[in-house]
Amino acid sequence: MAIASASSVTSSVVKPRNTITVVDNRTGKSIEIEITNNSIPATAFSQLKAPYADGERTENDTPYGLRILDPSFINTAMIQSEITYIDGNKGFLMHRGYPIEQLAEKSSYLETAYLLIYGELPSKSQSDLWTWEIMHHTFVADDLQQMIRQMRYDSHPMSVFISAFAAMSAFAPEANPSLQGNDIYINNKGLMNKQIVRILGKATTVAAMAYRIRINRPFTPPRSDLSYTENLLYMMDHMAEPNSYRPDPRLAKALDILFILHADHEMNCSTAAMVHVGSSLVDPYSCVAAASAALYGPLHGGANEAVIRMLTKIGSVENVPVFLDAVKQKKELLFGFGHRVYRETDPRSKVIREVADMVFEVCGREPLIEVAIALKDAALKDEYFTSRKLFPNVDYWSGLIYKAMGFPLDFFPVLFVVPRVSGYLAHWKQQLESGKNKISRPRQVYVGKSRRDYIPVEARVERTITGQNGLTEIPHYISKRRLTKI
Incomplete structure (x- = not known):
């Protein structure tokens, strides 16, 4: 049996490239995008242009390139920064x-x-x-x-x-x-x-x-x-x-x-x-x-203000289980737990808990701390909250x-x-x-009405006044003196 030489084995291994290949199944076109610092430029997708499909809205601007939709910037980086790093x-x-x-x-x-x-x-x-x-x-x-x-x-x-x-x-x-x-x-x-x-x-x-x-x-x-x-x-x-x-x-x-x-x-x-x-x-x-x-x-x-209002509403340690049950049933909101970035405990909350003792030494122990500790302990023992990565954040303790x-x-x-x-x-x-400052101008995906022509007010269909399609009547205080008719 022939044994391949080390050099031939090495040459057959494909070295990974620090890129990503995107295939547009509408046209078959593919583009290769360079990955830098585990990110890719969103503008690269503008190269993926296609003709309008049958019946497609022209407002989609399909021939002008693909847009990236990311409501609330869930996974879009807007800058390159050297200031702060978070490992959530x-x-x-x-x-x-x-x-x-x-x-x-x-x-x-x-x-x-x-x-x-x-x-x-x-x-x-x-x-x-x-x-x-x-x-x-x-x-x-x-x-x-x-x-x-x-x-x-x-x-x-x-x-x-x-x-x-x-x-x-x-x-x-x-x-x-x-x-x-x-x-x-x-x-x-x-x-x-x-x-x-x-x-x-x-x-x-x-x-x-x-x-x-x-x-x-x-x-x-x-x-x-x-x-x-x-x-x-x-x-x-x-x-x-x-x-x-x-x-x-x-x-x-x-x-x-x-x-x-x-x-x-x-x-x-x-x-x-x-x-x-x-x-x-x-x-x-x-x-x-x-x-x-x-x-x-x-x-x-x-x-943190909302946390205090929540703890005040709970009132006592005995009421914590009932409150957490209400949270699970979507009848109450749990404030001070979870974070948009952190999937484990907020590191700031560990430090801030120690600061609390320093303040309590001067000002006296805040009574709501007992409720806060009981709520935290109960939530961290409950699979409903831990499975959702709901851990105390900095706001949970700072308000106290x-x-x-x-x-x-x-x-x-x-x-x-x-x-x-x-x-x-x-x-x-x-x-x-940075030398890279450009005025921020996010794109949008337009899903409104297609082009339509103006209709004079006399020719428009009469509609009832509701909050869905226009201004409703606004209550005003008007003195009876001003309502007197002459």
């Missing part, structure tokens, strides 16, 4: 290569913010300058303060925060590409850095103002001799005490760790909004306002800590957005400096 299957999160657990234990929020924005941990001199600049950019223009003071006392604090940042762009015309030119941040790094420290410095001041409006108290000027989170707590809580008053350092440290945990989380809804809006080259203040508005929604930044510290529920999203500003700025800076 292993429950792992890192910023610029550093695991979140190490940063939470050893770093500070401002140092982590520097890491996110500039790519490396700062040296001693860089850290000193960074902290000095941010803490000396905390004051808000008096005219802007007056505008913020006009907000109603019952305004949602996030509405105040968003409005203030939207208005802030009017106070920095030199930072507006619409006024100064498209390339101002590429040609002037000093100008970019100035906006970064301005935004980080003023974020805590605006947040404190939103809180003081809510409790009907005058604004407290910031102090540059305090740490970032100390200053926030000082501006929120200082009343008639001497200026030597300082917040409890344990609470400031706990809040600093929470800020690290919330600093960035890859392409979440609000960060994607920051990148999307920033692609138009609008000023960074407007970008932050837009991103904050995205975070404002209850499916994003309001999740904020409640224990005495923050009102509607202020929880503000405590989320303030630290997330550093992540927003990191992605904004990365996008502008």
Whole structure:
């Protein structure tokens, strides 16, 4: 029997190519697409063109290439990034290569913010300058303060925060590409850095103002001799005490760790909004306002508030089994469990659970923690929830800590957005400096009416007023005095 030589065996092995071949069964055409970093360009599919099939809608644009439909961006990457990495299957999160657990234990929020924005941990001199600049950019223009003071006392604090940042762009015309030119941040790094420290410095001041409006108290000027989170707590809580008053350092440290945990989380809804809006080259203040508005929604930044409302509704440990049964029957919603990315435990939730004990030592044990622990233990023993990868996330514990510290529920999203500003700025800076910035313009798949001709109102078929096809009657309060007929 002949034995093949080693060289002939080797030559018969086909070396795998780092590509994917797609065959269009409509036309038989095939295309080979290169795989880079386990991704392929969606634009490659535009090469797959075909004639209209019999009876096909022309609105499908079939001869112009295949489009990729991915509602809510379930599996579409919108950028290449060097900032944050998440392994959802292993429950792992890192910023610029550093695991979140190490940063939470050893770093500070401002140092982590520097890491996110500039790519490396700062040296001693860089850290000193960074902290000095941010803490000396905390004051808000008096005219802007007056505008913020006009907000109603019952305004949602996030509405105040968003409005203030939207208005802030009017106070920095030199930072507006619409006024100064498209390339101002590429040609002037000093100008970019100035906006970064301005935004980080003023974020805590605006947040404190939103809180003081809510409790009907005058604004407290910031102090540059305090740490970032100390200053926030000082501006929120200082009343008639001497200026030597300082917040409890344990609470400031706990809040600093929470800020690290919330600093960035890859392409979440609000960060994607920051990148999307920033692609138009609008000023960074407007970008932050837009991103904050995205975070404002209850499916994003309001999740920890929803957890507290859920635990309050459960009321006691004894009611946990009944509640979980109701969840299984789709009669109740389970908040604080599961994540769009994580398929195992959210790594931030492990750290945040330890922070809770630090806060409870100062403020007392939050009564709802017993309900939270019982709910967590019961859910993790139930195949219904574990099979669906429903594990506690960061929102599950953070709300309990904020409640224990005495923050009102509607202020929880503000405590989320303030630290997330550093992540927003990191992605904004990365996008502008990438040299690949193009205005974001997603495609759509049109499934509406085909072409039709205009019909004059006299010739249209009369339809009853329903919510399905038009405006329904809107209830208004009208004084009887105005209904008097003459």
